Amino acid sequence: MATVRDATYDVLRTLGMTTVFGNPGSTEEPFLRDFPADFHYVHALHEATAVAMADGYAQASGTPAHVNLHTGPGTGNGMGNLVTAWHNKTPLIVSAGQQTREMLLLEPRLANRRPTELPQPYVKWAYEPARAQDIPAAVLRAYATAVQPPAGPVYLSLPMDDWAQPADPPPAPRSVATRFAPDPDRLDDFARVLADSRNPVLVFGPGVDRSGSWSTAVALAERLAAPVWSAPATERAVFPEDHGHFRGVLPYAIGPLAEALRGHDTVLVVGAPVFRYYPYVPGGHLPDGARLLQVTDDPDEAARAPVGDSLLGDPGLTLAALTERVPLADRPPPAPREAPPAPEITVPLSADALFAALAAHWPADGVLVQESPSNLSALRRQLKVNRPASYFTMASGGLGYGLPAAIGVALAERDAGRQRPVVAVIGDGSFHYSVQALWTAARLALPVVVVVPVNQQYAILKAFAELKDTPGVPGLDLPGLDIVSIAAGYGCATEVVETPDQLGVALTTGLRADRPTVLPVPISTDVPSIL
Numbered sequence: 001m002a003t004v005r006d007a008t009y010d011v012l013r014t015l016g017m018t019t020v021f022g023n024p025g026s027t028e029e030p031f032l033r034d035f036p037a038d039f040h041y042v043h044a045l046h047e048a049t050a051v052a053m054a055d056g057y058a059q060a061s062g063t064p065a066h067v068n069l070h071t072g073p074g075t076g077n078g079m080g081n082l083v084t085a086w087h088n089k090t091p092l093i094v095s096a097g098q099q100t101r102e103m104l105l106l107e108p109r110l111a112n113r114r115p116t117e118l119p120q121p122y123v124k125w126a127y128e129p130a131r132a133q134d135i136p137a138a139v140l141r142a143y144a145t146a147v148q149p150p151a152g153p154v155y156l157s158l159p160m161d162d163w164a165q166p167a168d169p170p171p172a173p174r175s176v177a178t179r180f181a182p183d184p185d186r187l188d189d190f191a192r193v194l195a196d197s198r199n200p201v202l203v204f205g206p207g208v209d210r211s212g213s214w215s216t217a218v219a220l221a222e223r224l225a226a227p228v229w230s231a232p233a234t235e236r237a238v239f240p241e242d243h244g245h246f247r248g249v250l251p252y253a254i255g256p257l258a259e260a261l262r263g264h265d266t267v268l269v270v271g272a273p274v275f276r277y278y279p280y281v282p283g284g285h286l287p288d289g290a291r292l293l294q295v296t297d298d299p300d301e302a303a304r305a306p307v308g309d310s311l312l313g314d315p316g317l318t319l320a321a322l323t324e325r326v327p328l329a330d331r332p333p334p335a336p337r338e339a340p341p342a343p344e345i346t347v348p349l350s351a352d353a354l355f356a357a358l359a360a361h362w363p364a365d366g367v368l369v370q371e372s373p374s375n376l377s378a379l380r381r382q383l384k385v386n387r388p389a390s391y392f393t394m395a396s397g398g399l400g401y402g403l404p405a406a407i408g409v410a411l412a413e414r415d416a417g418r419q420r421p422v423v424a425v426i427g428d429g430s431f432h433y434s435v436q437a438l439w440t441a442a443r444l445a446l447p448v449v450v451v452v453p454v455n456q457q458y459a460i461l462k463a464f465a466e467l468k469d470t471p472g473v474p475g476l477d478l479p480g481l482d483i484v485s486i487a488a489g490y491g492c493a494t495e496v497v498e499t500p501d502q503l504g505v506a507l508t509t510g511l512r513a514d515r516p517t518v519l520p521v522p523i524s525t526d527v528p529s530i531l
């Protein structure tokens with residue numbers, strides 16, 4: 001007789017979810033016992049690492065990923081990156097073991113006391129089945145919930161004695177739509193406003209990349225002869241950054257953002273919240289006289305927007321429909337922006353010099369995963385992303401995501417047969433949040449190159465302290481970190497890089513290696529402005 005465990009693995013096979021990310025615990029062992037040969041268990045050394053790897057894998061593969069956590073404590077360990085998965089809108093099925101049902105009343109060790117409440121509010125759905133036999137159908141419902149817009153993580157708490165129970169007849173496979181078209185009347189209204197606009201501007205967000213709509217975004221921009229900004233603090237690149245219409249990334253503060261849009265009478269925001277702010281710099285949300293139109297597949301984003309009119313719809317489908325409806329503009333295209341000046345080569349390198357060198361040696365089909373907050377402006381200024389699905393970072397602002405996410409992205413590239421090279425830029429502070437991800441990368445022989453700008457400080461926090469006039473904050477310096485020894489201890493190739501030419505050679509060698517490579521690069525300790 002088939003068991004609940006047998007039936008659940010069959011459901012996972014039907015869904016194509018044969019990769020499981022996790023760190024095994026006692027309450028998960030009954031699920032993992034006699035692990036099927038056609039499944040792949042990706043072993044992380046910490047649950048936060050497992051969640052971020054699964055997130056990177058799901059984003060790069062375009063399909064949901066499964067991460068298995070260790071009851072309440074393991075869920076707690078993974079929560080920081082679960083928050084990021086929520087903000088990244090990454091479809092994840094998060095399963096967690098639960099203590100034996102017969103002991104739950106006693107609250108034994110490792111019992112998850114309120115399992116459906118623990119991951120809230122950063123999951124779309126949380127459930128502990130009333131019967132063991134409900135688990136396979138719960139997995140199907142979890143999948144359907146995770147993939148529907150806005151996509152996101154779901155959570156299943158699964159008692160460890162359920163797996164050996166006899167299964168009910170298998171649930172019928174079913175599918176759900178993951179895209180929806182905009183309301184046609186409101187779409188016509190948006191098209192009329194754009195057609196009548198004197199000087200429109202487009203602001204694109206991560207929904208454009210998630211919906212695979214770069215070419216449509218370019219078509220609309222060219223049809224409107226409109227400049228294009230990336231939404232502030234976006235977790236994905238949204239438009240070819242070498243295109244003449246591209247203006248850069250908007251600042252993530254209220255007043256400066258409105259100032260950047262000054263002179264435009266219509267602001268069309270597609271696939272982004274309005275807006276993702278970080279430091280509080282007061283001002284109007286828009287320049288005087290401007291009207292904002294928002295396209296999003298997330299009702300919550302539409303509801304919380306402080307200004308403008310919103311249209312619910314898949315970003316890609318809506319962009320295509322708008323392109324069909326707006327007339328060809330009779331104004332000239334915007335003048336291309338000026339290229340940044342070539343940075344001076346100093347010892348140690350400035351952040352701009354480091355990233356200019358990285359850009360000079362960048363592989364044509366490379367994927368960038370970054371978590372270097374204080375150096376982000378320099379990175380985006382010097383290194384242009386010109387292909388879809390080629391830039392990933394955390395939408396939440398929480399550290400510890402980028403390094404393991406890069407491992408997940410690289411594994412997805414290998415599993416898909418694309419073999420796109422993956423480079424992570426991880427600040428020396430961020431590096432230590434999930435450093436154990438390097439062990440998994442070494443075990444999987446993934447040729448990820450990790451470039452670590454070393455300034456021995458939390459420079460982003462020093463910049464924030466300057467902005468908010470909060471001197472004397474402790475714990476902002478990071479002396480005595482031996483990144484080379486740590487990386488070597490996890491099985492990585494590693495080399496300190498000090499010159500642009502040295503970076504080029506090391507990058508080329510690392511991307512051809514049979515293991516990860518970590519390249520610490522000493523950089524200037526100057527603290528850049530947070531804006």
